[in-house]
Amino acid sequence: MAVLGARGRMGSTSVGAIEAADGLEVVAQIDADDSLDLIAENGAEVALVFTTPDVALDHVRWCVEHGVHVVVGTSGFDDAKVAQVREFLADAPGVGVLIVPNFSIGAVLMMRFAAVAAPFFESVEVIEMHHPDKVDAPSGTAVRTAEMIADARAEAGSPELPDATTTDPEGARGAKIAGIPVHAVRARGFTASQEVLFGDPGEIFSIRHDSSTRESFMPGVLAALRAVADRPGVTVGLDAVLGLD
Amino acid sequence: MAVLGARGRMGSTSVGAIEAADGLEVVAQIDADDSLDLIAENGAEVALVFTTPDVALDHVRWCVEHGVHVVVGTSGFDDAKVAQVREFLADAPGVGVLIVPNFSIGAVLMMRFAAVAAPFFESVEVIEMHHPDKVDAPSGTAVRTAEMIADARAEAGSPELPDATTTDPEGARGAKIAGIPVHAVRARGFTASQEVLFGDPGEIFSIRHDSSTRESFMPGVLAALRAVADRPGVTVGLDAVLGLD
Amino acid sequence: MAVLGARGRMGSTSVGAIEAADGLEVVAQIDADDSLDLIAENGAEVALVFTTPDVALDHVRWCVEHGVHVVVGTSGFDDAKVAQVREFLADAPGVGVLIVPNFSIGAVLMMRFAAVAAPFFESVEVIEMHHPDKVDAPSGTAVRTAEMIADARAEAGSPELPDATTTDPEGARGAKIAGIPVHAVRARGFTASQEVLFGDPGEIFSIRHDSSTRESFMPGVLAALRAVADRPGVTVGLDAVLGLD
Amino acid sequence: MAVLGARGRMGSTSVGAIEAADGLEVVAQIDADDSLDLIAENGAEVALVFTTPDVALDHVRWCVEHGVHVVVGTSGFDDAKVAQVREFLADAPGVGVLIVPNFSIGAVLMMRFAAVAAPFFESVEVIEMHHPDKVDAPSGTAVRTAEMIADARAEAGSPELPDATTTDPEGARGAKIAGIPVHAVRARGFTASQEVLFGDPGEIFSIRHDSSTRESFMPGVLAALRAVADRPGVTVGLDAVLGLD
Known part of the structure; x- marks a missing residue:
């Protein structure tokens, strides 16, 4: 090599x-x-x-x-x-x-599994957590994940995500990337983490990846x-x- | 009675x-x-x-x-x-x-512990998760939690939370309540959940409450x-x- | 019907x-x-x-x-x-x-994704969490998950899981099902939950399913x-x- | 100094x-x-x-x-x-x-909060997660946490933890330390983590600490x-x- x-x-x-x-x-x-x-x-x-x-x-x-x-x-x-x-x-x-845009096998599996799971649940949101020295939000991985989820839902003919929010003066509901809510946490102690949360009546399904070192x-x-x-x-x-x- | x-x-x-x-x-x-x-x-x-x-x-x-x-x-x-x-x-x-504004012992403990822990960590963020029929974001409990954390940090003379974000076109960083980032997730399958995440170099400390029934x-x-x-x-x-x- | x-x-x-x-x-x-x-x-x-x-x-x-x-x-x-x-x-x-042994789409996805991910990580353990009225441990889903993980690892030629434990007088390391460590939590507040944890140097990958109602x-x-x-x-x-x- | x-x-x-x-x-x-x-x-x-x-x-x-x-x-x-x-x-x-047996402020807070919360919940279990090179299980912190929880419950006159388990051939229910179930996970990717799970009907309350570096x-x-x-x-x-x- x-x-x-x-x-x-x-x-x-x-x-x-x-x-x-x-x-x-x-x-x-x-x-x-x-x-x-x-x-x-x-x-x-x-x-x-x-x-x-x-x-x-x-x-x-x-x-x-x-x-x-x-x-x-x-x-x-x-x-x-x-x-x-x-x-x-x-x-x-x-x-x-x-x-290879992302060498993390964990991140690649997370995105792939998220796309497969996407059509089976009523709700989905992405939460990414990084160190506070990161200058951009959300992360590239979160954007890619949201896009893959949105594509999978579109292909399956999934309806819009339910969201009755009418009052959110401070923007607590986060970003919408390709229609998928994405939240970015910036806290010391994280390197690069992401959780994809899926929900149906009576159940939550989640995929999470925590990366702490190169x-x-x-x-x-x-x-x-x-x-x-x-x-x-x-x-x-x-x-x-x-x-x- | x-x-x-x-x-x-x-x-x-x-x-x-x-x-x-x-x-x-x-x-x-x-x-x-x-x-x-x-x-x-x-x-x-x-x-x-x-x-x-x-x-x-x-x-x-x-x-x-x-x-x-x-x-x-x-x-x-x-x-x-x-x-x-x-x-x-x-x-x-x-x-x-x-x-009694909140009868949930778990929520009361979460808020109290969050206030006690607040001065000891460099970073803190609040993530609340509720069912998608909720019309307001963030939740009252999240707002109260953020205020209690902010008060505890102010009293202890804690510095501002670190956050190098300069690019966040879609608002992924969420709301700032009393200076504390608060994120609101709305997904089927949740009733009322909240996590308070604290971070220091090399560690994450979190307190979480999941409530599913009255x-x-x-x-x-x-x-x-x-x-x-x-x-x-x-x-x-x-x-x-x-x-x- | x-x-x-x-x-x-x-x-x-x-x-x-x-x-x-x-x-x-x-x-x-x-x-x-x-x-x-x-x-x-x-x-x-x-x-x-x-x-x-x-x-x-x-x-x-x-x-x-x-x-x-x-x-x-x-x-x-x-x-x-x-x-x-x-x-x-x-x-x-x-x-x-x-x-259909299990109608939970979330549980089915969890098992399937766990099997796909199994060969890519050095470590894997299963934690299942149920209400304390359950009489058997571990749960049937946990057993099935462990078997599917073990099969996938065997097929890929994965080495044994690393575990240097020499002292465990009370059995804290839990059960071994098909060679995969399985832990059973019994606590009020859970209906049926399970987390599959995968680990590699510097990263944790996890898949979790929480079911609260029929x-x-x-x-x-x-x-x-x-x-x-x-x-x-x-x-x-x-x-x-x-x-x- | x-x-x-x-x-x-x-x-x-x-x-x-x-x-x-x-x-x-x-x-x-x-x-x-x-x-x-x-x-x-x-x-x-x-x-x-x-x-x-x-x-x-x-x-x-x-x-x-x-x-x-x-x-x-x-x-x-x-x-x-x-x-x-x-x-x-x-x-x-x-x-x-x-x-100072433990310099980790996060671990100290976790133990203290666990002791305070202990009398308020019907169920409690401890899950500790460490790297697979650790030779003893459970960890000293987990043992100390379980003892503090047990002491707090004894002082408050809390009843025994509910547990209907009658069949557990492989020991999936883990260790009992001072009467508190303790589970030890050993997986690459963890340094030293611990979660304390409390449960009541309809709610889960958890305190978690993840430490990745000295x-x-x-x-x-x-x-x-x-x-x-x-x-x-x-x-x-x-x-x-x-x-x-």
């Missing part, structure tokens, strides 16, 4: 996790001033990209051109960037690029690294890797 | 609970068309008032004038009404009137009925009855 | 739910002293069986012989009884019999009644009906 | 926290090979003792003899050791020794260091320091 952005927080944690994993090895650690040629020189067949958004796409292209499979952990790979990656791969049909992303990183060589072309998200599709 | 408003929801549930309780008995059930004289005729020493706000104050006066101790469960006894009750009692120093108010009703005769004058809230003052 | 065992607790709740549902109608309510002929006389195409275990199998046979689809809610339909139902159906290939089974009853006519032969469990298979 | 055992885990974390705290300063860091004279030479008025159980008592004596107030974080200060400390103080009436003990350490000089004699536990007595 080659790790690009090896001295960053996710990169350095990943280097440790890869070294500790059975059958995996880091042969090249690339950072800002290092040449990408080290990847090829050290015979890496798979690269893990955690470099900054401004250079990550170039790094992916270099890897594809050199026949190196890529797991992309850099954030911000939107539809436009994914399309560009697809172009890179036009001439390298055997190379796999796995773009370590919690490592199983997802390793699963991606192990799977990418067998998935030529572009894959977005861990779902396929986890067999959830 | 006499129960006023005996055919209402809280009144009728209370009649059952009193009859089932050791050493307590209902001797008079008064409703809209019944004469209050039944209270005296049946020798009730304590009255439980659940009549509507427009007549409850008159009922309290009648009881005080007839030397009957009163537990008031009717809502809306604000400072002005409490002052009136105090006047009624000027000529009846031995009579006790216990005004039955959950009965221990508070019985505790109030048992205590009122020994508490001449006006007492507001269950705290004193529970020994929490 | 015909409801057999219509005066029992589940039966009578179901009658109300069916009457309230769009497009469904109860045409026959059968109880202990009533003739099954009422089912045919009233033209019921689907029967819901909540009669006692000693007669339920006979009732299923009668329905199959008369071309009436059946949803079976009576408990205790083990492999032997299912085999008998299969025999009844040999001569009625168009008739559907749906045997009403919570009604969406499952209605889904079964709506689906059974389109599912000839024997089907066990709600999973297929919910599209989870 | 002097910190004894400064290179240990709690000692080194405390050194950092003291240096970061307003108005506090570390003037001496003592470890295995260092002379205690450094405490006096550097003018420390308060010592924080995290040395090993075999030497900690000697260190406390030295401090008391030299007029230095002591906060003891070393575990294992049982009644016998506390009695010895009391003897040391016989000739030093102005010196304070604060022995950092969470620092507010308790600082509160103890700030308070000890004003508390001559022996004080056991943080309760008095927190104003909970």
Whole structure:
């Protein structure tokens, strides 16, 4: 494996996790001033990209051109960037690029299960809890979760969520994302937590994920690294890797 | 005991609970068309008032004038009404009137503990969860909880809650009540729940109360009925009855 | 619809739910002293069986012989009884019999999601919480959940759960069901709740279901009644009906 | 401040926290090979003792003899050791020794609130959750919590906890500590968590504490260091320091 952005927080944690994993090895650690040629020189067949958004796409292209499979952990790979990656791969049909917006297996399962459960309950709300240094609310994971729930309900023909609220002067009912209420808690002691609450008469069903360290992303990183060589072309998200599709 | 408003929801549930309780008995059930004289005729020493706000104050006066101790469960006894009750009692120093905004011992403990804990943590937020037919948000209990937390923090000289949020276009951060973030969830399956979340570096401390039936108010009703005769004058809230003052 | 065992607790709740549902109608309510002929006389195409275990199998046979689809809610339909139902159906290939051990959609989703998540986490434990009048521990749902988790882990080749406990004189670590730790809480205020806790370094993932009333089974009853006519032969469990298979 | 055992885990974390705290300063860091004279030479008025159980008592004596107030974080200060400390103080009436079995303010509040709430509910159970490398179950905090709950219920004349369990072949009902059911979960992802569940008809009341890092003990350490000089004699536990007595 080659790790690009090896001295960053996710990169350095990943280097440790890869070294500790059975059958995996880091042969090249690339950072800002290092040449990408080290990847090829050290015979890496798979690269893990955690470099900054401004250079990550170039790094992916270099890897594809050199026949190196890529797991992309850099954030911000939107539809436009994914399309560009697809172009890179036009001439390298055997190379796999796995773009992973969220390496947390727990978060991926939470979103997937939430989408499956969504049509079966009358009510649903999302509560996300993060440390108070976070500048944006709600979290990207909460937005994605709400969108997936809304899509699943729309597809199933679910009615609107019941809500008789007529008086809420201070906005206690929170945000509506794709029609789903989303609440953001900011409290010291949380790293990244989220709960999805479903309700029917006489029952509550909930799915919750609490993440407290970067370590919690490592199983997802390793699963991606192990799977990418067998998935030529572009894959977005861990779902396929986890067999959830 | 006499129960006023005996055919209402809280009144009728209370009649059952009193009859089932050791050493307590209902001797008079008064409703809209019944004469209050039944209270005296049946020798009730304590009255439980659940009549509507427009007549409850008159009922309290009648009881005080007839030397009957009163537990008031009717809502809306604000400072002005409490002052009136105090006047009624000027000529009846031995009579006790216990005004109880919330008969839920669990809710009273939650609020009290939240106020005690408030100065010890950097962060605090309140999440209340109710059925979706509720028209107002946040709940009265959540507002009271936030006020008690804010008072306790002010008294202790606690700093402002940390919150780096700069981007929250949809209002996911919820309401601020007395400076304390309050979130209101409305989902089928809840009756009345509330969680108070406290956070410090590396820890979360939480107090939660889930109430699913009117039955959950009965221990508070019985505790109030048992205590009122020994508490001449006006007492507001269950705290004193529970020994929490 | 015909409801057999219509005066029992589940039966009578179901009658109300069916009457309230769009497009469904109860045409026959059968109880202990009533003739099954009422089912045919009233033209019921689907029967819901909540009669006692000693007669339920006979009732299923009668329905199959008369071309009436059946949803079976009576408990205790083990492999032997299912085999008998299969025999009844040999001569009625168009008739559907749906045997449902658990009508709670929330419980079914919890078990299914737990099985899917099981291979992805290092640790897993089950905590079930019921009212203190329950005589057996752990609950049947907890046992079934643990078995499904153990099966999923075995199939994925998951290692044993980590547990360094050497000192536990009072048995605080609870039961081991198929190798999965299961804890049973008995406390007033719960009806039937269960939480499945998964853990990995730096993260906790949990799925929880709280059921407080029989009403919570009604969406499952209605889904079964709506689906059974389109599912000839024997089907066990709600999973297929919910599209989870 | 002097910190004894400064290179240990709690000692080194405390050194950092003291240096970061307003108005506090570390003037001496003592470890295995260092002379205690450094405490006096550097003018420390308060010592924080995290040395090993075999030497900690000697260190406390030295401090008391030299007029230095002591906060003891070393575990294992049982009644016998506390009695010895009391003897040391016989000739030093102005010196304070604060022995703290648990520096977690959250855990102390949890135990205290649990004891206050105990007489008000019909049911109570304790669930503690720790990492799977822990060798003993249940945790010391869970045992102490159960004892405090049992004492509070005994004092209030509470009846026995309701429990109809007659069948529990695998021990799912967990341990009974002082008559209170205690359950121990061991799962990767937890550091030290505990939930106390109270139940009454129609309601659940719960108090929960999740601790994920040693950092969470620092507010308790600082509160103890700030308070000890004003508390001559022996004080056991943080309760008095927190104003909970």
